Amino acid sequence: MRAVVAHASDRLSWDEVPDVRPGAGEVLLRVRAAGLNRADLLQAAGHYPPPPGASEILGMEASGVIAEIGDSVAGWTVGQEVCALLAGGGYAEYVAVPAPQLMPIPDGVDVVTAAGLPEVACTVWSNIVMTAGLQPGQTVLFHGGGSGIGTHGIQVARALGAKVAVTAGSEDKLNAARELGAEITINYREDDFVERIREETGGADVILDIIGAKYLDRNVDALAPDGRIVVIGMQGGTTAELNLGKLLVKRAGVIATALRGRPVDGPAGKGVIVAEVVKNVWPMIADGRVRPVVGAVLPIEEATEAHRLLSSGEVTGKVLLRVE
Ligand SMILES: NC(=O)c1ccc[n+]([C@@H]2O[C@H](COP(=O)([O-])OP(=O)(O)OC[C@H]3O[C@@H](n4cnc5c(N)ncnc54)[C@H](OP(=O)(O)O)[C@@H]3O)[C@@H](O)[C@H]2O)c1
Numbered sequence: 001m002r003a004v005v006a007h008a009s010d011r012l013s014w015d016e017v018p019d020v021r022p023g024a025g026e027v028l029l030r031v032r033a034a035g036l037n038r039a040d041l042l043q044a045a046g047h048y049p050p051p052p053g054a055s056e057i058l059g060m061e062a063s064g065v066i067a068e069i070g071d072s073v074a075g076w077t078v079g080q081e082v083c084a085l086l087a088g089g090g091y092a093e094y095v096a097v098p099a100p101q102l103m104p105i106p107d108g109v110d111v112v113t114a115a116g117l118p119e120v121a122c123t124v125w126s127n128i129v130m131t132a133g134l135q136p137g138q139t140v141l142f143h144g145g146g147s148g149i150g151t152h153g154i155q156v157a158r159a160l161g162a163k164v165a166v167t168a169g170s171e172d173k174l175n176a177a178r179e180l181g182a183e184i185t186i187n188y189r190e191d192d193f194v195e196r197i198r199e200e201t202g203g204a205d206v207i208l209d210i211i212g213a214k215y216l217d218r219n220v221d222a223l224a225p226d227g228r229i230v231v232i233g234m235q236g237g238t239t240a241e242l243n244l245g246k247l248l249v250k251r252a253g254v255i256a257t258a259l260r261g262r263p264v265d266g267p268a269g270k271g272v273i274v275a276e277v278v279k280n281v282w283p284m285i286a287d288g289r290v291r292p293v294v295g296a297v298l299p300i301e302e303a304t305e306a307h308r309l310l311s312s313g314e315v316t317g318k319v320l321l322r323v324e
Pocket residue numbers: 036037038039119123143144145146147148149150167168169170173188210211231232233234235257258259260310311313314317
């Protein structure tokens with residue numbers, strides 16, 4: 001089979017690699033499209049090795065057709081179109097997927113577009129709802145409102161009846177965020193997000209943070225009493241000082257999570273998250289409250305250019321790779 005191979009100097013090539021086979025509890029997916037994530041950029045640059053046992057091939061989400069079913073798998077059929085959350089291996093003609101990480105394609109979504117849903121949907125739902133407990137009427141702040149995560153998160157939070165605030169670094173991305181339902185839009189290059197959030201809401205109940213160290217103290221300042229900061233990205237570094245006094249007064253919490261390294265099974269596993277997403281988010285997509293936001297689709301042979309695009313910040317929403 002062919003797959004994207006990462007070389008030094010950020011070059012990616014579409015080359016022959018050894019075939020993959022589905023193990024027990026897995027299905028073999030013939031890939032039609034793969035979604036890009038920031039983690040793929042880090043892995044390609046040699047900074048983010050896949051978890052033990054995962055494929056060395058890039059790609060944390062994909063869509064396609066079930067080509068083969070391994071032992072001990074029930075409920076899926078050969079030929080069925082699906083999408084899947086992956087620990088790796090999506091940038092390829094075929095990928096082996098643990099059955100609990102398979103998802104049907106939401107009604108009304110084409111198979112290529114569906115490749116960009118599993119990672120954002122599972123990350124957003126597991127963090128803002130399952131971890132932070134966002135409630136209707138509360139305020140959620142998404143840093144990076146024009147990102148894959150942000151463009152999906154805005155819509156899910158609105159569908160839940162929450163008030164949505166976002167930060168972004170350009171007017172294009174802030175406009176896109178407004179169109180998707182964000183009510184408070186903050187250009188982080190011009191405005192202080194702490195001041196704006198405090199002025200307009202008194203504080204955010206939930207902050208989904210992708211910056212990490214650089215924003216930790218200011219996120220605590222922007223938080224409402226009993227609020228939760230969930231850190232899922234560390235684009236602004238990993239190590240910062242935390243003023244416990246400020247947290248204590250607000251009865252607030254700081255949590256950091258990663259989806260990729262979770263086990264497949266068990267109460268904190270990917271299977272539980274995938275099932276909750278299919279139950280709660282897929283109907284939001286089917287009835288139009290949440291739409292996939294795709295900024296670019298490139299042939300998989302152009303993976304190098306796709307990585308450059310995501311890294312440049314030029315794209316609003318997801319970047320996808322199409323496999324012919
Ligand atoms: N822990 C997990 O399980 C998990 C899962 C998925 C994703 N993530 C993380 O979530 C983040 C978004 O992922 P993605 O794939 O959606 O990436 P993406 O589309 O490339 O988005 C990255 C975003 O970061 C924003 N950004 C950069 N500096 C910023 C700042 N100072 N303040 C606010 N926003 C800033 C950029 O906004 P501008 O272009 O407007 O500057 C851009 O929209 C990444 O950090 C990724 O690693 C974590």
